[in-house]
Amino acid sequence: MISHRDEVTQMILSAKVLKGIKWCDAAKAIKLSKEWTTAACLGQMTFNKSQAETIGELFGLSDEAIAWLQVAPYKGSLATAVPTDPLIYRWYEVVNVYGSSIKELIHEEFGDGIMSAIDFSMDIQREENPNGDRVNVVLSGKFLPYKSY
Amino acid sequence: MISHRDEVTQMILSAKVLKGIKWCDAAKAIKLSKEWTTAACLGQMTFNKSQAETIGELFGLSDEAIAWLQVAPYKGSLATAVPTDPLIYRWYEVVNVYGSSIKELIHEEFGDGIMSAIDFSMDIQREENPNGDRVNVVLSGKFLPYKSY
Amino acid sequence: MISHRDEVTQMILSAKVLKGIKWCDAAKAIKLSKEWTTAACLGQMTFNKSQAETIGELFGLSDEAIAWLQVAPYKGSLATAVPTDPLIYRWYEVVNVYGSSIKELIHEEFGDGIMSAIDFSMDIQREENPNGDRVNVVLSGKFLPYKSY
Amino acid sequence: MISHRDEVTQMILSAKVLKGIKWCDAAKAIKLSKEWTTAACLGQMTFNKSQAETIGELFGLSDEAIAWLQVAPYKGSLATAVPTDPLIYRWYEVVNVYGSSIKELIHEEFGDGIMSAIDFSMDIQREENPNGDRVNVVLSGKFLPYKSY
Amino acid sequence: MISHRDEVTQMILSAKVLKGIKWCDAAKAIKLSKEWTTAACLGQMTFNKSQAETIGELFGLSDEAIAWLQVAPYKGSLATAVPTDPLIYRWYEVVNVYGSSIKELIHEEFGDGIMSAIDFSMDIQREENPNGDRVNVVLSGKFLPYKSY
Amino acid sequence: MISHRDEVTQMILSAKVLKGIKWCDAAKAIKLSKEWTTAACLGQMTFNKSQAETIGELFGLSDEAIAWLQVAPYKGSLATAVPTDPLIYRWYEVVNVYGSSIKELIHEEFGDGIMSAIDFSMDIQREENPNGDRVNVVLSGKFLPYKSY
Amino acid sequence: MISHRDEVTQMILSAKVLKGIKWCDAAKAIKLSKEWTTAACLGQMTFNKSQAETIGELFGLSDEAIAWLQVAPYKGSLATAVPTDPLIYRWYEVVNVYGSSIKELIHEEFGDGIMSAIDFSMDIQREENPNGDRVNVVLSGKFLPYKSY
Amino acid sequence: MISHRDEVTQMILSAKVLKGIKWCDAAKAIKLSKEWTTAACLGQMTFNKSQAETIGELFGLSDEAIAWLQVAPYKGSLATAVPTDPLIYRWYEVVNVYGSSIKELIHEEFGDGIMSAIDFSMDIQREENPNGDRVNVVLSGKFLPYKSY
Amino acid sequence: MISHRDEVTQMILSAKVLKGIKWCDAAKAIKLSKEWTTAACLGQMTFNKSQAETIGELFGLSDEAIAWLQVAPYKGSLATAVPTDPLIYRWYEVVNVYGSSIKELIHEEFGDGIMSAIDFSMDIQREENPNGDRVNVVLSGKFLPYKSY
Amino acid sequence: MISHRDEVTQMILSAKVLKGIKWCDAAKAIKLSKEWTTAACLGQMTFNKSQAETIGELFGLSDEAIAWLQVAPYKGSLATAVPTDPLIYRWYEVVNVYGSSIKELIHEEFGDGIMSAIDFSMDIQREENPNGDRVNVVLSGKFLPYKSY
Structure with missing residues (x-):
């Protein structure tokens, strides 16, 4: 069961x-x-x-x-608020170090609103590089503006 | 002072x-x-x-x-472990929902190691789209393998 | 300043x-x-x-x-993760007690996705009632589906 | 057992x-x-x-x-103080972003007191909309005033 | 100001x-x-x-x-979720040790619902006692039943 | 076992x-x-x-x-520091909202010290009331003074 | 002021x-x-x-x-739940490592109850020792039994 | 196993x-x-x-x-950072209320350093007393100085 | 399985x-x-x-x-954010007490960047000493500079 | 002042x-x-x-x-239990990833006890390396055994 x-x-x-x-x-x-x-x-x-x-x-x-598999799941794959796995932590660190910059730059370009994490896609590729290959990740999320009412 | x-x-x-x-x-x-x-x-x-x-x-x-400005700063721009600002939270949610997938796919392609958050760059662009413009973000981080010794 | x-x-x-x-x-x-x-x-x-x-x-x-006032602000008006003010706590309690039910019913009606908190409006009205007036709140948020890609 | x-x-x-x-x-x-x-x-x-x-x-x-099923249960359906599921989190975000506004407006209309989460009902409906259907939620809770004694 | x-x-x-x-x-x-x-x-x-x-x-x-003084305040007088002052902690301990018993006994007497903390009063008195005076506290809160709808 | x-x-x-x-x-x-x-x-x-x-x-x-049953148990019946069950939470809220007042009034009457949670008893009764029955709780705890030495 | x-x-x-x-x-x-x-x-x-x-x-x-100085203070001298200062942390560690043993031994000797932290005194002395002087601390707290009622 | x-x-x-x-x-x-x-x-x-x-x-x-039993164990006997059992909590309260005093007095007598929790012993005895027996605890820990290098 | x-x-x-x-x-x-x-x-x-x-x-x-054993694991061997085991805690204490000094000295020698925990090795040896043997640990991690782009 | x-x-x-x-x-x-x-x-x-x-x-x-400067200070230089600065976090990660290994290896060599963080010294040096210079850190702490009594 x-x-x-x-x-x-x-x-x-x-x-x-x-x-x-x-x-x-x-x-x-x-x-x-x-x-x-x-x-x-x-x-x-x-x-x-x-x-x-x-x-x-x-x-x-x-x-x-x-x-x-066909039932909408309870989502969230981190066991703790701050992830302990080094690979996943680096992503948390990016949000921590660059979070305010991302916010400022999206607002400067689009105004008040967010980048959607639902109408969203991600593409992870190997980027060959003579100094050591890189992980190249493209994130695309729809901009959703706050509207007054 | x-x-x-x-x-x-x-x-x-x-x-x-x-x-x-x-x-x-x-x-x-x-x-x-x-x-x-x-x-x-x-x-x-x-x-x-x-x-x-x-x-x-x-x-x-x-x-x-x-x-x-010329002194290496104490870094970290989030006021709380889980960010409260909706724009920054969406990025935390991406790490939460996709964190384990990112880990699995990087390991599948590169083996055990991490994507560096230091040898790292980010590019944020507007992606025009008839259904509403999108935020397009490219992340590039060097892959650093764990080595046995 | x-x-x-x-x-x-x-x-x-x-x-x-x-x-x-x-x-x-x-x-x-x-x-x-x-x-x-x-x-x-x-x-x-x-x-x-x-x-x-x-x-x-x-x-x-x-x-x-x-x-x-014209700059997109860092949002979030709660001082702690669990609010201490009794009026605001009752809303947190509603999310706590009814959260899983809201999730189940929205998924049953719309499929996997979320109710937007950005494309969102709220209307608070007094509802007269002989047993004591009530607070009537209407929330309206766009449904955003998760899409496969 | x-x-x-x-x-x-x-x-x-x-x-x-x-x-x-x-x-x-x-x-x-x-x-x-x-x-x-x-x-x-x-x-x-x-x-x-x-x-x-x-x-x-x-x-x-x-x-x-x-x-x-006939015994009053220990209530609370969130696994963590801040919910990780995106759908439920959006509701937490509403409390976070609008919590102080809800408090101010209920006090402006009713004076000091709370909106009950016990003498309370909720109705969730699909609201058809050419720009994408919306989730429409009506919350109704009795106003309970603080009394001096 | x-x-x-x-x-x-x-x-x-x-x-x-x-x-x-x-x-x-x-x-x-x-x-x-x-x-x-x-x-x-x-x-x-x-x-x-x-x-x-x-x-x-x-x-x-x-x-x-x-x-x-005439504005409904943001309430909550504890500086931390678990109080550190010994006198206030003893009250937290009572809730911790007796909380489940209070819940069971109120449900046994009244059914599912809560004892209101809003329609509520408290009376603190000295209770003289040859083995050392006691603090006598009477709490009175309206019972609010959960109703089905 | x-x-x-x-x-x-x-x-x-x-x-x-x-x-x-x-x-x-x-x-x-x-x-x-x-x-x-x-x-x-x-x-x-x-x-x-x-x-x-x-x-x-x-x-x-x-x-x-x-x-x-005859062994002194590890006590504490709350699963989390802040209880999630609405009935038990109301008691936590009483400690949160009235905690500083209880402290001030006990000190005003008895001086520095605490109300014991060990030499303590509790009595819960139904209090009939035409506006809705009330839960009446009497707490009695010995006052224990801090002594200098 | x-x-x-x-x-x-x-x-x-x-x-x-x-x-x-x-x-x-x-x-x-x-x-x-x-x-x-x-x-x-x-x-x-x-x-x-x-x-x-x-x-x-x-x-x-x-x-x-x-x-x-003559007003009963809000007590508690630790800035965080787990102290960071090494000297104070060692005391926290003693409670962590020996806490269950202290509980078992006091119950074995006295039955169910606690050692008072109010009717309590402490004496700290230097204990000379050829292998390095020691800190000798005597704690004395009244045993308070739980009573049935 | x-x-x-x-x-x-x-x-x-x-x-x-x-x-x-x-x-x-x-x-x-x-x-x-x-x-x-x-x-x-x-x-x-x-x-x-x-x-x-x-x-x-x-x-x-x-x-x-x-x-x-012969393997060095992972130590720590508290289930939570702040203990919930009343007997163990009283010890945590002693650290909380007296922690800064213990620190000041050890430094006044010995200089900067700590009281060891490893080179450490504890003795718990019943102390008979006409006003109610007391728990008498003697702690002895080697003083370890911080040295400059 | x-x-x-x-x-x-x-x-x-x-x-x-x-x-x-x-x-x-x-x-x-x-x-x-x-x-x-x-x-x-x-x-x-x-x-x-x-x-x-x-x-x-x-x-x-x-x-x-x-x-x-051949699959890249989810890493992190601490059960809690602050370790409770005394041996592991001492290492956490070193990070706590010396963390800012380590940061200052690495920046003074190398500029802004980090010491890698991935391109990293550790060697633990017994160091004989007449005053009591010592644990000698050598850590070696590649310096990774932050680069502007 | x-x-x-x-x-x-x-x-x-x-x-x-x-x-x-x-x-x-x-x-x-x-x-x-x-x-x-x-x-x-x-x-x-x-x-x-x-x-x-x-x-x-x-x-x-x-x-x-x-x-x-001549008074023994309250120690601890981290602002949060888990450090947010990337350089200091790497050290926390070392404790997290290697903590259990360090414990096992010290116990295997020395038996039950700890590596002192008080009778302790640290030496940080640049280690030249054609693949990029490394940070070399030597930690030396006295082994303190647990003794039975």
Whole structure:
């Protein structure tokens, strides 16, 4: 009996290591980006029926688990308010060090409002570089203005 | 008597509103990106002597304040571990929702290691879009592998 | 020298008590709702130039303060993560007790996504009732769906 | 052996996904609003005997679980003081950004006191809109004045 | 220029020590209980105009301070979530140790609902006792039931 | 194998719902107040041998569980520093709003010291009232003075 | 104008360094232990009138400051829940490492109850030792039993 | 399979209640103080081989558990930064109220440094007293000076 | 079914105590430093295939566990933000007491930037000393400068 | 009037920037290591009389400030439990990632006990390296064993 999406995420992670599946294979199987697919497999997005079945087959999930993949999950993948994993912490540090600059520059260009984290996409690529390859990430989020009423 | 870089940041913010200076004007004055310049003005980066003098003239700062601009600052621009400002929070939410996916995908491509937040740059642009303009952000950070020893 | 919008908020609060101004008077003066106007006076929204001048005249603010009213502020009006004021706490309690229900019902009706807090309005009215008058609040926020990509 | 209402909530959530039950079906079955019914199913309200039996039949609960549905539960559905789920966070953000305004406006209209979260109801509706449908929520809470003594 | 009720509370506390005023004297002056009067002087309740003037005269407050006494304050007198002062901590400990018992017994007697902290009064008396005098406190709060809708 | 009193508390709560036992029945069985008995059943007080056996028989506990009832427990019944349950929160709010007043009034009457939470008793009664019944609570705690040495 | 005992503590600390006064001199002046006297000077205990005058003369305090010394203070001398100063942290560590042992041994000897921190005294002495002198601390607190009622 | 010393602590606590063993019996069995022995049984100290075997026999532990008793444990016996149990809290309160005084007096006598919590012993005794017996605790810790280098 | 690296860490710890394996034996088996090997066994580093197999044989792990050893783990070995174990706390205290000095001295020598915790190694040795042996630790981390762009 | 060592630290930092003094100059002036001298200037160590006078002359401090330099300070230089500055955070991350390994290896070599942070020294040097210079840090702390008693 499954009572939380996290249990399905754990099944996927367990199967992934046992079977040696790659996230990009999962993405190809459902013909979507590796970024969205990974987020969905990790319990942050909702699959539709046919995607859930494909994912279920790939990772060997039960019908109950496949049903849970189609339910909008309780989101949030950090165990603590400040992340402890060094890779994820660096992103938190970027928000900490550059947060006020990002705010100032978006307001200077667009006025008061936010960059949406819902109407949003992310693309992560390797950027070859003779001094050591770089991680290149493109974030795109719709600007949503505050309106007076 | 100034005893913390934050006091200089407040002088800059105060002068910016009074004089109507734009961050991109400050960037042009020192011929660097608007992202780095804004972060430096907000107390997150260190100016060299000539940059500090140019910034000091632009914002009308005292010699003491200009000296402080050349000292490596105590960094971190968030007042609380979880930011309360909606624009900055959306970035924290991206780390929260996508953090584990970012980790998985960087490891899948590069192996164990991190994306540097020091050897790092950021570029924020308006992306025109008929459904509403978008904020487009490119992050580039060197991959640093964990090595065994 | 003003270096944070909070200082302007304090000037407005001080003037409000000294002069006995009402929030609905401020709203009438700029011909907007009392909800948006109060939020803006309390440092959560950005006035345009003519609104800022009207508000400045009403509360007797300096030109510098009026300039700050036109700058997108760092938002968030709670002093602690869990509010201590009983009136505000009751709203936090509603989120605590009903939060999962709101999530379930919005997903049941709209699918995965959120109710925007930016493309959002609020209307607070007295609802007369023989058993004691009630506070009636209407919240309206655009539904923003998560999209796969 | 059940020793906390949370276990019953998990049984209901598990059955809901397995059987494809909708919250509005549960509400219809006990002839109450979908808002109160969902909150009760999620462990925030107390069912009476006949409601508990109807809910128990719908979700296939044991007699012990049905007995627990009739006990006043320990309430609170957030896992952390600041919610991490984006949909629920937006509501927390509304309290954060508008909290002081709500307080000021209720006091301006009613004097010192609070809007009850107990003698309280909520109604969530889809509001059709050519620019994208909106979530419309009506909250109604009795005003309770502070009295001197 | 006063911008927060706390400043008036500090004026009252300062005057109280300098002039040797007792809380029960303040209570007598406005013909209300010492419990409500002290809470109001400490910034937790709202005085009406005539009470505020009497209190203002007693403690030697300015007209501006007297105006602030008539504004519904931001409430909460603890500096930290868990109080550090031993006397106040003992009350927190009572809530910690007896909280679940109080909840169970009120529900057993009244059903689901709460004991109001708004429609509420408190009376503190010395209870003479040969083994050492005791503090006797009577709390009275209206029971507010949760209603289904 | 039981290794914490909490497990016995859960057995009691489970049996209570299954068997429909009331706290006042348990109190009558051991001829003590319902307040102390409930606190003891909920793992906050220590039963003597004969009380533990009576309680064990009433709730159908094992000998091991009965032995644990006679061991001084690790006390504290709140899951978080600030309670989330609305009924218990109202008590926390009373400490928050009235804490400084209680401190001032006890010091005014007794001098420096505390009201004991150990040499302490509590009595909860229904107070009938035409405007809605009230919860009446009497707290009695010995005053303990700070002594110089 | 003084509005909090902390201001008097700061005056005492400032005078102590400037004048080179020792805590044991202050204790001798009022003929009490150095432990109680230091705690009182640091804002944790209440002086009587003659003690306050002696202390006031020694540290050169104003009449207003001397009046504050006679008011029961808000106690608690740690700036954070977990102390950062290494000397004070070692005491916190003792409570952390030995806390459960202290609890078990006091209960084994006395039954359920506590060691009072109010009817309490402390004596700190140098204990000469060829392997390095030791700090010897004697704590004496009245045992207060929990009583059933 | 045991993977943390806490599991052995729970076995000891469980056996202690079932078999009615006293901590002072355990201390006598290994010929050490009751304070150290209890701390070691509660997972804060490391037994040597012969002590572990004696303790293992007394409490009926498996060989695997006995092996774990000889491994230096992860120490710390408080579940939260601020303890909730009233007996342990009183010790935290002593650190809170007297912490700064202890620091001042040790520095006055010894200079800058700390009282060791490692080269440390504790002795807890009943102190008979006609006004109610007292808990007498002697703490002895080596003074460790900070040295310049 | 394993769904988190922590489970493998617990298997290793359990086997280590049962079989009496030393960390330096594990290090020798894979011909790397004891510091890196221990960190990797404790779930903070990633083994390659042949290392994982050697470690798996040494500790008697299943193939599934050996597969998990080759996956980049979620890092961070502290259970709380401030560590409670005295040995680990001393390191936190070093960061607390010397943190600002380390920052100042690295900036004085190298300019603005950081000492890498990724391109990093650690060596722990016993340093014999007639006054008591010492722990000697050498940390080496690449300096990474902040660059303007 | 100075009432806390922090004020002297701020005077030193202010003078350092204005006069362009280096920490190693301060160290040379008092003939001690740059590590200890910087820590002492930043309010973490106690100067003796002659050191304090030399430092006072170098930074141009008042006699009162020089007196404060000779008083054992309240230590701890982090503003938050988890440091936000990237350089200092890397050290916290080392404790987080390697903390359990350090503990295991010290216990394996020395048995149960700690590495002292009081009888402790630190040496920071530039380590030239063709792949980029490194920060080399040597920490030396006396091993203090836990003893049974």
